[in-house]
Amino acid sequence: MSYKLGDVILSREAISRRVKEIAEQIAKDNGKDKSLVVVGILTGAAFFLTDLVREMPEDMDIRVDFMSVASYGDSTTSSGIVRIFHDLKSSIEGKNVVVVEDIVDTGLTLSHLLDLLKNRNPASLKVCVLLDKKERRKTEVKVDYCGFSIPDEFVVGYGLDCAGMWRHLKDIKGVIEE
């Protein structure tokens, strides 16, 4: 099967506006405690995370760390298997943490990851996702910040890939199977 790019689902302008709003909300919720560890889930969320943290106030003490997990192979359907490839570099014990993910679909990846991070005793642990496919959920995940809810359609761009392709697109687009 081969894939072709479909229509724009979310434009770069809409994404950029929403990213700014979420960054402001996260900073506000973090309150007087200006320190925050922002954990990005590689590879998809790296694009979202770098835009997000650059919209946060300069006087915040923001640390960025990454984890690499996978629940998808080269196909467009979930395997349900979550593997950890790369762990955080620093301890999150006693820290305010926001986990940044590109998309929550079945919720399996995030729920597994959150269980793991909770065991490391952060002061707080919140979840920020750019996209949410609510109707596909198989396990409950508390999403604190969500960019956009989208229907059950496979999308690419702004970090999201299809068999490794199209992460670099500025807009989020659909994919057509041929």
Ligand code: 5GP
């Ligand atoms: P979950 O464990 O919630 O089912 O899946 C989360 C992961 O599935 C995301 O990090 C992402 O890699 C992948 N995923 C789910 N839906 C999509 C989609 O529409 N497009 C792309 N590119 N990846 C998706």
